[in-house]
């Protein structure tokens with residue numbers, strides 16, 4: 001996007017923020033404030049707490065107050081999509097949005113989570129420069145919730161030919177099958193008890209469950225079946241090095257933490273509101289790491 005496409009309202013500082021409940025621990029303000037400063041843009045990005053019941057009212061209030069838009073996090077991603085007048089292909093497919101852009105009275109919805117995930121694999125801020133074996137071998141995914149949905153959509157787009165998905169509640173995997181329809185991707189539903197055996201021959205393992213997050217039980221899985229060339233991704237970023245990533249690193253496997261996805265999904269949002277495509281720099285990553293170390 002060029003600055004000519006920016007929804008900037010004349011010389012008025014552009015306002016945006018993150019809608020969630022709770023939203024206290026969101027790192028998104030740190031990310032966007034860093035870019036605003038870096039690009040010398042007069043604007044703001046704030047935490048916008050909104051309860052489930054109050055969500056629509058808060059969003060309409062932001063439109064009336066001249067906000068350029070907002071990011072959307074748990075538990076509002078589906079409600080944000082439902083509220084929008086227009087939606088991009090990805091949000092429409094997932095029926096969930098993490099980005100709202102207000103154009104006049106119209107609400108546009110987009111979903112940039114899958115983009116953020118793929119960008120984080122490609123290297124980005126903590127470029128580990130690993131090869132692309134992950135896309136030419138089966139990919140294993142743990143979890144079948146909202147985060148998994150966005151990631152599977154992205155992996156299907158990336159041309160993965162076989163997705164092995166394991167979830168505690170096996171039936172939930174069937175709700176993801178539509179993502180593969182009309183594509184060459186074959187999806188296998190794997191019982192939770194078989195999650196270790198499914199790693200055989202996989203080029204990539206992605207944890208999309210909340211297991212391993214601070215305050216949650218660890219993810220109980222042995223990585224013995226993963227080939228040497230595999231990479232392991234954990235979308236959890238608090239802590240940054242989850243027990244899963246530590247185990248993968250000890251085995252000499254390439255690891256990608258969840259911070260890359262968080263940083264990269266923010267790029268299209270900033271571009272849409274502020275008219276500049278920002279960069280995910282090592283300095284930005286360091287800033288968020290320091291904050292996570294201080295508070296998580």
Ligand code: ATR
Pocket residue numbers: 142143144145146147148167168169172208209210211217
């Ligand atoms: P998100 O939007 O972050 O993906 P979610 O939709 O609540 O959150 O999904 C959480 C995922 O973590 C699910 O796959 C869930 O498994 P179930 O579908 O069986 O609930 C998984 N998960 C959470 N706690 C778990 C646990 N103790 N053991 C195994 N899986 C767990």
